[in-house]
Amino acid sequence: MKAAVVVFPGSNCDRDLAVALRAAGADVSMVWHKDSDLPSGVDLVAVPGGFSFGDYLRCGAIAAQSPVCRAVAAHATRGGYVLGICNGFQILTETGLLPGALLRNAGLKYICRTVALRVETTDSAFTAGYRQGDVLDVPIAHHDGNYHADADTLALLRDADRVAFRYGANPNGSADDIAGILSSNRRVLGMMPHPERASDAGHGGTDGAALFRALTDALATA
Amino acid sequence: MKARVHVMLKAGVLDPQGEAVRHALATMGFAGVEGVRQGKVIDLELAEGTSEAAVRDMCEKLLANTVIESYSVEMTG
Numbered sequence: 001m002k003a004a005v006v007v008f009p010g011s012n013c014d015r016d017l018a019v020a021l022r023a024a025g026a027d028v029s030m031v032w033h034k035d036s037d038l039p040s041g042v043d044l045v046a047v048p049g050g051f052s053f054g055d056y057l058r059c060g061a062i063a064a065q066s067p068v069c070r071a072v073a074a075h076a077t078r079g080g081y082v083l084g085i086c087n088g089f090q091i092l093t094e095t096g097l098l099p100g101a102l103l104r105n106a107g108l109k110y111i112c113r114t115v116a117l118r119v120e121t122t123d124s125a126f127t128a129g130y131r132q133g134d135v136l137d138v139p140i141a142h143h144d145g146n147y148h149a150d151a152d153t154l155a156l157l158r159d160a161d162r163v164a165f166r167y168g169a170n171p172n173g174s175a176d177d178i179a180g181i182l183s184s185n186r187r188v189l190g191m192m193p194h195p196e197r198a199s200d201a202g203h204g205g206t207d208g209a210a211l212f213r214a215l216t217d218a219l220a221t222a
Numbered sequence: 223m224k225a226r227v228h229v230m231l232k233a234g235v236l237d238p239q240g241e242a243v244r245h246a247l248a249t250m251g252f253a254g255v256e257g258v259r260q261g262k263v264i265d266l267e268l269a270e271g272t273s274e275a276a277v278r279d280m281c282e283k284l285l286a287n288t289v290i291e292s293y294s295v296e297m298t299g
Contacts, residue, residue: 057284101289105237106238173236
């Protein structure tokens with residue numbers, strides 16, 4: 001699997017994400033936000049966490065208008081895989097690749113701790129390595145992770161089995177306890193928790209590693 | 223010429239910052255504050271002849287996220 005990790009000014013999980021993808025066997029290249037093309041033959045674009053453009057205006061709003069994001073949108077439109085984690089999830093909602101928006105945490109505080117994350121569907125290349133109902137220990141680290149969508153969108157996400165992960169105990173006020181969602185073709189995943197920070201024994205847990213392994217398995221021949 | 227853009231969270235979207243401000247005002251003894259909504263004001267300095275339609279396009283594409291926010295544009299000569 002060929003993966004590209006997008007780097008914005010203010011990204012800070014880009015290298016961790018590359019390490020997690022390489023550990024799972026991916027061939028990873030880094031792509032700068034001003035690049036208007038992705039490396040040829042890329043199967044997965046990974047949009048990392050951090051504070052792209054200082055979170056100015058809204059989290060992810062300015063990154064979503066960058067040249068590389070036009071290439072990411074074109075990749076997704078062609079049926080390519082995209083993974084957005086934390087700020088990456090915010091960017092994917094700002095680009096319109098995923099529905100809804102991430103609001104300020106209901107408790108107003110930045111939250112950095114490990115939470116229980118329930119796997120809601122195994123019907124995606126991202127979650128095929130888990131069993132439905134598995135509860136994972138995965139860190140969150142965000143100030144704006146409170147998922148919001150209108151009632152029709154929430155119903156659509158539920159009915160189409162597009163909620164990938166829910167929080168065990170809702171830390172941030174997210175609608176329907178949503179921690180991660182899939183696109184309608186199930187090839188774009190956005191999630192607030194950080195699986196790349198739970199991918200090595202040195203992290204204190206490896207529950208996130210199966211996500212990257214499942215992706216490399218699914219896309220090995222893609 | 224100038225334009226002033228107001229961006230507010232839509233009605234029905236929880237505004238935890240506004241709520242925190244409301245609590246603080248009540249704690250300070252200001253009675254009768256029944257709700258607080260916090261938004262943004264963005265002032266644009268524009269080349270002569272820039273249309274309100276162009277500013278609205280800026281709002282739709284960047285200045286507001288219309289999934290959660292509404293906006294209004296005031297052209298101020």
